[in-house]
Amino acid sequence: MTLTEPARETPAAGAPLTPSAPQAQQFISWVTLAMMTTASVANLRPSPSMALYGLAAVFLYLVPAVVFLLPTALVSAELASGWTGGVYRWVSEGLSKPLGFLAVWCQFAMTIAYYPSLLAYVASTFAYVIDPRLADNGLYVAVVIVVIYWAGVFVSSRGTKAVAGLAGMGLVIGTLIPGVVLVVLGLVFLAQGNPSAAPMDSGHFLPPWTGLASLVLIVGNFLSYAGMEMNGVHVASLREPGKQFPRSVFAATGLVLLIFILPALAISWVMPGEDLSLTAGVMQAFQGFFDHFGVGWLTKVVGVLLVAAALGGMLTWLAGPAKGLLMVSRQEGYLPPVLQKLNRRGVPMNIMVAQGALTTLIALLYAFIPDVSSAYWIFSVITTQIYLVVYLLMFAAVVRLRRTQPDRPRGFRVPAVRLVAGVGFVASVAAMCIGFIPPEQFGGGPLWRYLLTVGGGLLVLGLLAPLAFLKFRRPHWVAPEHRA
Secondary structure: OOOOOOOOOOOOOOOOOOOOHHHHHHOOOHHHHHHHHHHHHOOOOOHHHHHOOOOHHHHHHHHHHHHHHHHHHHHHHHHHHHOOOOHHHHHHHHOOHHHHHHHHHHHHHHHHHHHHHHHHHHHHHHHHHHOHHHHHOHHHHHHHHHHHHHHHHHHHHOOOOHHHHHHHHHHHHHHHHHHHHHHHHHHHHHHOOOOOOOOOOHHHOOOOOOOHHHHHHHHHHHHHHOOHHHHHHHHHHOOOHHHHHHHHHHHHHHHHHHHHHHHHHHHHHHOOHHHOOOOOHHHHHHHHHHHHOOOOOHHHHHHHHHHHHHHHHHHHHOOHHHHHHHHHHHHHOOOOHHHOOOOOOOOOHHHHHHHHHHHHHHHHHHHOOOOHHHHHHHHHHHHHHHHHHHHHHHHHHHHHHHHHOOOOOOOOOOOOHHHHHHHHHHHHHHHHHHOOOOOHHHOOOOHHHHHHHHHHHHHHHHHHHHHHHHHOOOHHHOOHHHOO
């Protein structure tokens, strides 16, 4: 998953696109765009959750790729090639400005639940560098989340750009290289005649059906693919968007599936499902492989690489969603002036501090929920539920814009847009519904607690908070430079 960049200043609604000659010097190939898309979406973090299913992970990755990833990429390409400004403008022009605010708010609000789950993964991974027993210690995980998050806020407040450059390298070193190593070690492990911990025969390609709970982990894959829409902004950089963008999308989809599926299978080869941690599963697999080959000390090296990649990525976009929300709010007056203030380096510190307060409260729940994996899953589901609201609005907007603005220039048009957007919309609704069903791997706590946590997170963070800002919005909340 990749988070969004801040929205840019955009021309007035309905204004024609102004061609610019220098743009001709910025063409990129469809292969380059495919690689950019792959790098922005694929990572190792969701691998343990799918490794629980062994060979069935292939099926559970393919289904959301077809019904969600492809529709998202195609729809976002049409919207981005016709309207600059990101999801706020797409939804505002297609549906309404309040719904546009809801969309950009949900892009921001999902990070409140996303940071705890991301940093829980960081904490459990780092535990293998210092003491693997800490990986399932809720208090340790909570402390690491709070300390790292606020350290990230401090670094972001300084406006440090060097960190962003280092983070790009860290994503390659800490994601692609460990992923390749993990798969290669797994293949060598099997080639030596060692049995796979999970059955790999054709009879296990489909997950065992024990009711809806057996498919719940598929919801996590929607979050894994989230952010694909942001790469649609590059469609104008292709020489022949109509031909090259679909080619790029299908190539990126194939690469993303390989990066997600192969490490998940490698983990399932060495780690039995009942012993697998959703936060530390990647490190468990490396530990198992390295111990088998007599190089256990390499586990700490890989742990440092994975932590560096995750932290570097977090620093690059920590302020991004906040800046996007801020720019829209200053133009339209959606947030009170106190939340619109910038520090002397142009960073929206007040929004980040308010966000950090909520993130800290959520992180502390790790200290009180006995099972770290359960807490990680719950926060991942809340993140997905909130982010899916954005996609529901986006799919609806593209259909309506085809009807209300059919002649607007678009660099790319989705074939059978109603069908494509309809499939994405239905898949998103289905994922939201399934997310309210606790997976069978988490059968310890009462159902009402799970429903209250997931439903409450979606309701409060994703719906009630933006509705409150819209209800109490005041004319003087519009920044002076944007007042008529």
